Amino acid sequence: MIDLLDFRHELHRFPELSGEESVTATRILKYLGECSPSQIINNLGGHGVAAIFDSGEAGETVLLRCELDALPILETGQPPYRSTVDGKGHLCGHDGHMAIIMGVAQRLAKRPIARGRVVLLFQPAEETGIGAPSVLADEKFAAIRPDFAYALHNLPGMPLGHIGLKSGSLCFASEGLNMSFLGRTSHASHPEDAITPQNALVELMSTLNSLPEQLGIDPEKTLVTICHARLGLPAFGITPGDGDLFAAFRAETDALQAKLIASAAQYARDCAEKHGLKITVDYNEKFAACDNDETAVANIRDAAVGLNLPIIDIDKPFRWSEDFGAFSAAGKTALFVLGSGKNCPQLHAPDYDFPDGIINTGVDMFEQITRKHCG
Template identity: 50%
Template sequence: MSPTALAFDEAITPELVSLRRQLHQAPEVSGEEAETAARISAYVGSLKPDTLLTALGGHGVAAVFDSGAPGPSVLFRCELDGLPIHDIGDVDWRSCTAGKGHLCGHDGHMAIIAGLAGAMAARRPVRGRVIVLFQPAEETGAGAAAVIADPAFKTIEPDYAFALHNLPGVPLGAVGIRAGAFNFASEGLSIRLEGKTAHASQPEAGLSPAAAMCELIAGLPALPARIGMAPEDALVTLVHARLGEAAFGIAPGEADVWATLRSVNNDLQERLMASARALAAEVAARHGLELALATRDGFHACHNDAEATALVERAFTAERVAVHRVDAPFRWSEDFGLFGSVTKSALFVLGAGVDHPRLHNPDYDFPDVLIGQGVRLFERVARDLCG
């Protein structure tokens, strides 16, 4: 493959670093990204895209760079939201909002996609159109569904969709991808057991959920093996449990157990969730307890299309980047997975450094040096498809 000339200019990296740090200082959590969206809209709007969509699926922003000639529609997506975690980073651009921080790198991902928009503005695609999407509510798994369900999405529905996620623990700047399963599906399940309180001196006068709660705490993590799922394909993680009130005079009457269920694909995930619900119902009924179930933070599995993956791998080769081998899908989840249901999609990882603070750590900060590399990789893909 002959190298494709790129429009991205390394001289604009300081501008993107500045944008990234401004975003880092003003994080907003899922569903509350109004100011972040306004800042992004102003930046991308100044590049004079052919179309600028706002309020997409909530606070989503999309800009279209259209050649006016027949060709594919190619979407590049990043995330707008931060996390409800206090930022303790020792940097001048630390979060100014108590209890909230860009501790997953979405600020860096936004800077990369903004840089790609700048490259498309500097030299429009020759055929088809390039779409940059800043998606809301990634951290809760609600954003992709809201964007795709928005009637305006039909006007930008792509033939291909691409995304990246930085990944600490991988050498700085190394990239990794694999076709097929790439990220697990996941969903949170909350189980509430209700009996009847009593005086602690007469527990027999009430109905305690303690024994049932203990059964679920032991049974849920063992559930994948119990129903015949391999350990590399599914897991259940207990994340919260509460029994009654913190009072020595009261025998408890209610309990809560929360768990996150993860599977390598959506079919296994449905089966695992159904089995967890059935286990909770069986335990509650046997102990004579009322049961209430709820789910939240549901993520589809990310499955990389073979053709889209090959296009990303060509960009790796053209940019001569170090490749980190990905032998198995990642157990963490990403809200990009749902895009695979409407188009050919691929997600890859970009190493943030072997010893870098991990994602969601309170001292995590996106490595600015990755911004230029991320722009160049995405632009390679865009130029290969759209010229």
């Protein structure tokens, strides 16, 4: 069986973006085969791979999930296993998460479970929010629908190897709106003949951030970020008649997020009408909130205590999003965080690199959780 550090470094050298993870999936299949699972499901929700370890005895189905995809970011770090693909890198730690789940497969091969089933899911397209819903919608998922599903994410800024836990909302829901405006273009010397989105864009950029307060929502439970704006073309002879505004909306719960998104879209439509513009609103990269089940969190806590790992109780949700929240529609779920060091660069930073020292910690945690359910 492959050494887990070598495996992680191999994945790191050959990153693939969301929806393009075919070669990564092939590598996963190669090394999973050495662990002799009862069954392997390929092309699940895209390039997803699921390995099923079935005891043959009645019991619960437990799913452990990691992610296949990398990011469209140029890696600036210089590890010997640096990305070989310009502009793409495993700068969120999904390579490390895959190594952890492969380590669980190796442990289950050496010591089979006594009851129930364990499903190891290598999920595609987490970074775009498409992957988890696509897996759930795949007809092949019905055969592995879990009673409990668990996942972890490494967390820079948290001490190395510490376990972070929280019941209820752990990660914000999020969604992006692309608001495209169309008016009428004219010569720059006759702006009075144009219908320009300029004032609408300025109004929305200056007021969308205060939308939660206008709705009576606690600003601590939401976040609005203006991500991109475009007005016409880069030319001096034209009064622009079109423009775009990208904004990301985040909220602590799915209910708050639905209210925020609906209100933002309507606010943009009203603004367009006021300024005599046509508008189209496109919705992008939707992530459900990660709502951790209390029983599942208790199981994670028991695992950490059993391994004598330090535990940090998280007091409020993270504002970043994780599409693992979608699995709560299939069973009881919980995501926990694994500290990747106080001095580790932030996720999605160009110099980030997953710390190899926490791979075995992740494997130990997932094995403990699995044994609690399946022996």
